[in-house]
Amino acid sequence: MSTTDTTKGESKETTSGKELVSIFVMGKKYEVPKNLTIMKAMEYAGYKYIRGCGCRGGICGACGTVYRKPGDYHIYVGLACQTVVEDGMYLTQLPFFPANRATYNLEAIGSDPEEVYKKYPELFRCVACNACTKVCPMDISVMDYISAIKQGDFEKATELSFDCIQCIFPFENYGG
Amino acid sequence: MKISYYPGCTLKTKAKNMDCPGVAALNALGVELVELPRWNCCGAVFSLADDDLLHLLAPVRDLIRVVEQGDNKLVVACSMCYNTLARANLLMRENSEKRHTINTFMEEERDYNGEVEVVHLLSFLRDEIGWEKIKESIKVPLRGLKIAPYYGCTLLRPQSVAIEPPEKRTLFKDLIETMGATVVDFPASTDCCSSYQILSNPDIGIETVSKILESAESWGAEAIVTSCPLCEYNLGKRQEDALRKHDKLKELPTFYFTQLLALALGLGAEVCNFELNHNGVVRLMESKKFLTAA
Amino acid sequence: MPYPQELKELIKVVEKTRSERVARKKKNEEVPFLSLEERKKILDYHPDFREEGRREIKVGPSKGYRIAHEMVDMLEAKSRVNPDLVDLSQVDYETDVLVIGGGGAGTSAALLAQEQGAKVIIATKLRHGDANTMMAEGGIQAATKGWKDSPYYHYLDVMGGGHFKNIPDLVDTLVTEAPDVILWLGKLGCNFSKFPDGTLKTLHGGGTCRKRMHYAADITGAEIMRTIRDEARNRSQDIKVIEFSPAVELILNENGECAGALLYNMETEEYFIVKAKAVIMATGGSGRLHIQNFMTTNHYGATADGIVIAYRAGVGICFLHTVQYHPTGVVFPEQAEGILITEKFRGSGANLVNIDGQQFVNEREPRDVESAAVIKECVEKGKGIPTPTGKFGVWLDSPMIDILSGEGTVEREFPGKFILYKRFGIDISKEPMLIYPTLHYQNGGLEYKSKGETTLPGLFVAGEVGGGVHGQNRLMGNSLLDILVFGRIAGKSAADYAKSRSDMGILTLDHVRAYHKGLEEADIETDRVSPMLLPDYTLPHVKERQLTSCYVGTLR
Amino acid sequence: MTIEISDKTYDEEFVKKVEEISGENFHKCMQCGTCSGGCPMIEHMDIPPRQIMILTHFGLKDKVISSKTAWICATCNACSVRCPRGIELTKVMEAIRQLTLRKNINYVEPSAISEEIMAGLPQIALVSCFRKHTS
Incomplete structure (x- = not known):
C-alpha cells in the first residue's frame, strides 16, 4: 500500500x-x-x-x-x-444489536394505528420513562413520536422521527 | 372559556366518536377544550404495586404539561385516563417521599407537586357549565329515549377519585334528564365490564358483558350510555358475541355521553361519528327521529 | 468548538454587508454569471487542471490514460489474493444475480432484479446502506412537473454541466427515466418534502434552468436509502445481504464472461466464492483516496474497489481525469472538516462572501466553476478567511435564509446541519459557516452503455462506479438520480441476462494472473495491493510500532 | 377444603413480599366475605378473594401463586371499596401477580395475540392488559 x-x-x-x-x-x-x-x-x-x-x-x-x-x-x-x-x-x-423489525408490504397495509399494534405490540408497553429520548444521539424526541404513533398521528410521528439515522440497525434475516 | 383537555390515545383513534362530539358540544356551550401539547399515553391503569414508580412517570408527565401551559385544571373525558391521571395526581400531592423520587428521576422536567386539578368531563359539565345552561341550549330534546347510564368502575372507584359518591350518584341521571331523555337506573350500572380481561380471558369477558346487558334490558333500557372506550368496546362491539351466546338478549345500542349531548345540542349526526359505534345506534336514533330533527 | 474571538470579529464584517445583500437578493439582483470564456479561465484554479497531479497508467485496457496518481496507484497494484491459492471448485454461494455494493445503486438494482424473478445476493463492504447515498443531502432532479419543464430541458442542463462531453445515450436514459424514479420512490413510501396539497416541493440546483430538484428536508439520500433498504428487507426471502464482505476480484469463465466474484469477510479474513449468472458492479466512488490531499465528503468505504477489480477483468475507464470538488465543505470547526454543506443553502439564498464581506461569485455556477472561484479567492486574491487550524475558507452566509424566508427556516429546512453545528456551539441561523471545496464525486468510472452493460458479458454497472453520464462535471441532484435510474436498469438487465444464461462454464481467475503479468511487463515493481477496502488513517508514530503490518489482512 | 398449616408450610419470604409490593396490611382481614360477595368475577375464580386473603396470611405461597384468581381479577375495586377493614384487595392481587411477572413470566404473550384481535381493540385495552399481564 x-x-x-x-x-x-x-x-x-x-x-x-x-x-x-x-x-x-x-x-x-x-x-x-x-x-x-x-x-x-x-x-x-x-x-x-x-x-x-x-x-x-x-x-x-x-x-x-x-x-x-x-x-x-x-x-x-x-x-x-x-x-x-x-x-x-x-x-x-454500540455492539451489533438486532432490533425487532417487522416486514410489511406497503401496498397492502393501511394507515390505521392497528397496523402498528400488529407489527409492534411492544409500543403499548411504553411507560414514558423517556430513556429513549435521552440516549438518542440525534436529539429526536423519541418518546413523543412513540406517543404520536399510539395516538394514530402518523404525520406527526414521521415529522418527529424524520432525522432518525437508525443507529441501532434493525437487521433481520440477513445472510452472511 | 378555554380549558386544558386530555383526550387520550383511544379517543384519537378508535373512540373519535367520543372525542369529536365532546369537543363540538363543549364548543357549542362556549368552552374551548384545548388539547395538551405533547401529551403521552397515561398508562390506562394506575400502578398498584407500592414499589413501582416507573408507571407513574407517564401520567405525571401529562400533568406537568398542564403546568407548562400555565394552567391548573385538566379536563379528561375517558374514564380510564381520568382514573389514572387523578390517582397519580393524588399520589404526587400526598406522598412526599415518592414525589421526591419521581421528580428527581425526571430531571429533564420541572418538579411537580400535584398542583393540577384533574376533572372528568361529566363533573365539568355540572360544575362549570351547569345543568340549567345546558338545558337552555338543548335544541333536540331526546324525548322518549330510555337510557341506562353505565358508570363502570373507574369513575367511582376508589373513593379517593370518585367523581361523586357511588351510592348517591346523580351525574349521569342529571345529564340524561337535562337532555330530555328518560333515565333507567339499573343494578349493574357500576359493575365491572371485565375491562382488559376481554383480551386475556375473552369468554369470561363475554359472560360479564351479558349480565350487564341483561340487567339493563330487564329494567327497560333502550340504550346504554358510557364514558369509557373500553366499556364501549366490551358492551358495544363485543355485544354480538354476547347475543350469539344468549338467546334472551336483545340488541342494546351503546353510546358515549358526548354523542348524545352533541345530538341534543342540535349539532347533528356529522360530529357524532356514529359509524364507529358498533350496534344499531343509527337505527335507534332514526326511529326516534333525533337525526332529522336537527 | 464555537468560533474563536478572531473569527467572531471577522463575522462582524459579514454582518455589516448582510442587509445590503439581503436587499439585493429580494430584488433578484445577482452577481452576473460568468461567460463561457471566463468560466474556462477560472477553471485553471480547479485541481483537475494541475498536470503534476496525474500520470499515465501503464497497464490494462485504458493504458496511456492520464489520471490522478492516487487512482493509478490503485490500478497499478497486485491482487489481494494469489489466484493459485483459490479453489474455484468450492462454490460457497450460487445465485442468479450478484450485486456488489449495498448503497442506493446496488439496492435498487437488487429490487428490480428480484421483481424479474431473480434470486439476488447483495455483497457489501460495510453495512447494507452504508454508502454515499446515505449522505446525499440536497435532492434528486427529475422533470416531474409538466409546467415549463421536460426531460428535454433536463437533458440540456446535464449536458451543459458536463461541458457537453457526456455520453448522449446515457444522458437521454437518465432524464427520461427520471420522473418514473420519483414515482417509484413515492410508492415505496419515501417522504419527499411536499406542499400541504401533496404537490412535491422542488428547488433550483446549481447549473439548472428549472426548479426540478426534489428533496426530503436536508437528508434526501438518507430518506431514499432507508426507503429502498427497508423494501429490500421486506423481500428478504429473495434478496440475501452479506455484509462486511467486499468483493476483491471478479471471477470469469473460460469464455471470458463474468461468472461471479470472490468475497472477503473482513472480520474473519476468509474468502468466499459466489457463482452468479450476472454481476452488477455498484461499489460507488473514491473520495477516500484523498486525491491531491483534499479533504472529502465521502463515506468511509469510498475507495474505488469496483473500478480496480473490473479494470483487472478488462473493463475500460473513462472521465476519471475529472473529479468533482464540492464548493462548500466544512473547513472549520475541524471536527466536521470535509463534511458537505448542501448547495440548497445557496439555493435558499445564502451568499458566498470573502473576508471583506463581499460576494465574489454567483451562487448558482456549476460546481467546478464555483469551487475554482473559491480556491482562486483564497489562493490568488488572498481574500480567504484564515482558520485557527492554518487553512483558508470563505463564508457561507446562512443567516440570510432566516431573514429572507422567516425565522426558523434554517432549523426547519436544514435540521441535519443545524444539529451538527449546534453540537459545536454554533448557531448557523445566526452565524455564517466557514467553507472550502472538498473532494466530493468521481465524475468518471467504468465504461458502460445505457442498459448498464459493459464490454465484459455478464457484468453490469450502476451508479458512481460508472463514467460517462455526467461528462466532466456532475450537477447537483443528478447523482441520486443516476444511482436509481441505472440501478433499476442494471437490475433488470442483469436479471434478463441471468434468465437467458444456461451454461456457466468453468470458473477462473486467469485474468488476475494476466494482469499481474501485465504489471511485470510494464516494469511496475510494487508491493501495493488493491482494492484498498478501507482507508488508512493510522499515524506514523503508531505505524512504526506495528511491526507485523506487512500482512495484507483487513487491518494492515 | 382442608389445609395444613405449620411452620413448614409458612413461607415468610412470600408474606413479606406481598406486604411490601402491595403496601397493604392484609392481616387485618376478618374473613367476613364481603369481598367475595361483591366480586363480579367470582364465578370464574378457583379460589374466592376471601380465601386468597387467608391463604396469603398463612403464607401458603404455592396455593396462592398457582391459583388463577389474581389473573381473573379485573381490578374493578368493588372489593376494596366495600372492605370493612379498609384493605385494598386489588393491591394484594397486584402483588400476587407481580410475584410471577417479576420472574419474567407473562400471563399474556404480546407477540402471540392474533392480528384480528389486535385490529379491533382500543388502545387502552392493550395497554392495560399488557400492564397487568406482562412482565
Missing part, C-alpha cells in the same frame, strides 16, 4: 502537538489530543475501524458510542464521528 501521507484530509490536525486528554477505550487508557472526535481519537490511538464507522459525517448511524464521564451517573450516547472527546471519558461502541 502506498505510503501514508498524514496530511491527508482527515488526519491532519491529529499530528499537531496539542494538549492531551485521557480517554478509556473499552477500559483501556489512551492519551489523545483534545478537540478530536471520538472516531479520530480512536484512530489516533491506533485503532482501525471495520465496524462502527460509516459516513464520518453524522448521518449513517454506524458509529453509535456509549460513554460515561467520571463522577457523573449519566450514560451518554453519541456518534463517534460527531462527539468530541473529553478528559476521563470511558467509551465503548
Whole structure:
C-alpha cells in the first residue's frame, strides 16, 4: 500500500502537538489530543475501524458510542464521528444489536394505528420513562413520536422521527 | 372559556366518536377544550404495586404539561385516563417521599407537586357549565329515549377519585334528564365490564358483558350510555358475541355521553361519528327521529 | 468548538454587508454569471487542471490514460489474493444475480432484479446502506412537473454541466427515466418534502434552468436509502445481504464472461466464492483516496474497489481525469472538516462572501466553476478567511435564509446541519459557516452503455462506479438520480441476462494472473495491493510500532 | 377444603413480599366475605378473594401463586371499596401477580395475540392488559 501521507484530509490536525486528554477505550487508557472526535481519537490511538464507522459525517448511524464521564451517573450516547472527546471519558461502541423489525408490504397495509399494534405490540408497553429520548444521539424526541404513533398521528410521528439515522440497525434475516 | 383537555390515545383513534362530539358540544356551550401539547399515553391503569414508580412517570408527565401551559385544571373525558391521571395526581400531592423520587428521576422536567386539578368531563359539565345552561341550549330534546347510564368502575372507584359518591350518584341521571331523555337506573350500572380481561380471558369477558346487558334490558333500557372506550368496546362491539351466546338478549345500542349531548345540542349526526359505534345506534336514533330533527 | 474571538470579529464584517445583500437578493439582483470564456479561465484554479497531479497508467485496457496518481496507484497494484491459492471448485454461494455494493445503486438494482424473478445476493463492504447515498443531502432532479419543464430541458442542463462531453445515450436514459424514479420512490413510501396539497416541493440546483430538484428536508439520500433498504428487507426471502464482505476480484469463465466474484469477510479474513449468472458492479466512488490531499465528503468505504477489480477483468475507464470538488465543505470547526454543506443553502439564498464581506461569485455556477472561484479567492486574491487550524475558507452566509424566508427556516429546512453545528456551539441561523471545496464525486468510472452493460458479458454497472453520464462535471441532484435510474436498469438487465444464461462454464481467475503479468511487463515493481477496502488513517508514530503490518489482512 | 398449616408450610419470604409490593396490611382481614360477595368475577375464580386473603396470611405461597384468581381479577375495586377493614384487595392481587411477572413470566404473550384481535381493540385495552399481564 502506498505510503501514508498524514496530511491527508482527515488526519491532519491529529499530528499537531496539542494538549492531551485521557480517554478509556473499552477500559483501556489512551492519551489523545483534545478537540478530536471520538472516531479520530480512536484512530489516533491506533485503532482501525471495520465496524462502527460509516459516513464520518453524522448521518449513517454506524458509529453509535456509549460513554460515561467520571463522577457523573449519566450514560451518554453519541456518534463517534460527531462527539468530541473529553478528559476521563470511558467509551465503548454500540455492539451489533438486532432490533425487532417487522416486514410489511406497503401496498397492502393501511394507515390505521392497528397496523402498528400488529407489527409492534411492544409500543403499548411504553411507560414514558423517556430513556429513549435521552440516549438518542440525534436529539429526536423519541418518546413523543412513540406517543404520536399510539395516538394514530402518523404525520406527526414521521415529522418527529424524520432525522432518525437508525443507529441501532434493525437487521433481520440477513445472510452472511 | 378555554380549558386544558386530555383526550387520550383511544379517543384519537378508535373512540373519535367520543372525542369529536365532546369537543363540538363543549364548543357549542362556549368552552374551548384545548388539547395538551405533547401529551403521552397515561398508562390506562394506575400502578398498584407500592414499589413501582416507573408507571407513574407517564401520567405525571401529562400533568406537568398542564403546568407548562400555565394552567391548573385538566379536563379528561375517558374514564380510564381520568382514573389514572387523578390517582397519580393524588399520589404526587400526598406522598412526599415518592414525589421526591419521581421528580428527581425526571430531571429533564420541572418538579411537580400535584398542583393540577384533574376533572372528568361529566363533573365539568355540572360544575362549570351547569345543568340549567345546558338545558337552555338543548335544541333536540331526546324525548322518549330510555337510557341506562353505565358508570363502570373507574369513575367511582376508589373513593379517593370518585367523581361523586357511588351510592348517591346523580351525574349521569342529571345529564340524561337535562337532555330530555328518560333515565333507567339499573343494578349493574357500576359493575365491572371485565375491562382488559376481554383480551386475556375473552369468554369470561363475554359472560360479564351479558349480565350487564341483561340487567339493563330487564329494567327497560333502550340504550346504554358510557364514558369509557373500553366499556364501549366490551358492551358495544363485543355485544354480538354476547347475543350469539344468549338467546334472551336483545340488541342494546351503546353510546358515549358526548354523542348524545352533541345530538341534543342540535349539532347533528356529522360530529357524532356514529359509524364507529358498533350496534344499531343509527337505527335507534332514526326511529326516534333525533337525526332529522336537527 | 464555537468560533474563536478572531473569527467572531471577522463575522462582524459579514454582518455589516448582510442587509445590503439581503436587499439585493429580494430584488433578484445577482452577481452576473460568468461567460463561457471566463468560466474556462477560472477553471485553471480547479485541481483537475494541475498536470503534476496525474500520470499515465501503464497497464490494462485504458493504458496511456492520464489520471490522478492516487487512482493509478490503485490500478497499478497486485491482487489481494494469489489466484493459485483459490479453489474455484468450492462454490460457497450460487445465485442468479450478484450485486456488489449495498448503497442506493446496488439496492435498487437488487429490487428490480428480484421483481424479474431473480434470486439476488447483495455483497457489501460495510453495512447494507452504508454508502454515499446515505449522505446525499440536497435532492434528486427529475422533470416531474409538466409546467415549463421536460426531460428535454433536463437533458440540456446535464449536458451543459458536463461541458457537453457526456455520453448522449446515457444522458437521454437518465432524464427520461427520471420522473418514473420519483414515482417509484413515492410508492415505496419515501417522504419527499411536499406542499400541504401533496404537490412535491422542488428547488433550483446549481447549473439548472428549472426548479426540478426534489428533496426530503436536508437528508434526501438518507430518506431514499432507508426507503429502498427497508423494501429490500421486506423481500428478504429473495434478496440475501452479506455484509462486511467486499468483493476483491471478479471471477470469469473460460469464455471470458463474468461468472461471479470472490468475497472477503473482513472480520474473519476468509474468502468466499459466489457463482452468479450476472454481476452488477455498484461499489460507488473514491473520495477516500484523498486525491491531491483534499479533504472529502465521502463515506468511509469510498475507495474505488469496483473500478480496480473490473479494470483487472478488462473493463475500460473513462472521465476519471475529472473529479468533482464540492464548493462548500466544512473547513472549520475541524471536527466536521470535509463534511458537505448542501448547495440548497445557496439555493435558499445564502451568499458566498470573502473576508471583506463581499460576494465574489454567483451562487448558482456549476460546481467546478464555483469551487475554482473559491480556491482562486483564497489562493490568488488572498481574500480567504484564515482558520485557527492554518487553512483558508470563505463564508457561507446562512443567516440570510432566516431573514429572507422567516425565522426558523434554517432549523426547519436544514435540521441535519443545524444539529451538527449546534453540537459545536454554533448557531448557523445566526452565524455564517466557514467553507472550502472538498473532494466530493468521481465524475468518471467504468465504461458502460445505457442498459448498464459493459464490454465484459455478464457484468453490469450502476451508479458512481460508472463514467460517462455526467461528462466532466456532475450537477447537483443528478447523482441520486443516476444511482436509481441505472440501478433499476442494471437490475433488470442483469436479471434478463441471468434468465437467458444456461451454461456457466468453468470458473477462473486467469485474468488476475494476466494482469499481474501485465504489471511485470510494464516494469511496475510494487508491493501495493488493491482494492484498498478501507482507508488508512493510522499515524506514523503508531505505524512504526506495528511491526507485523506487512500482512495484507483487513487491518494492515 | 382442608389445609395444613405449620411452620413448614409458612413461607415468610412470600408474606413479606406481598406486604411490601402491595403496601397493604392484609392481616387485618376478618374473613367476613364481603369481598367475595361483591366480586363480579367470582364465578370464574378457583379460589374466592376471601380465601386468597387467608391463604396469603398463612403464607401458603404455592396455593396462592398457582391459583388463577389474581389473573381473573379485573381490578374493578368493588372489593376494596366495600372492605370493612379498609384493605385494598386489588393491591394484594397486584402483588400476587407481580410475584410471577417479576420472574419474567407473562400471563399474556404480546407477540402471540392474533392480528384480528389486535385490529379491533382500543388502545387502552392493550395497554392495560399488557400492564397487568406482562412482565
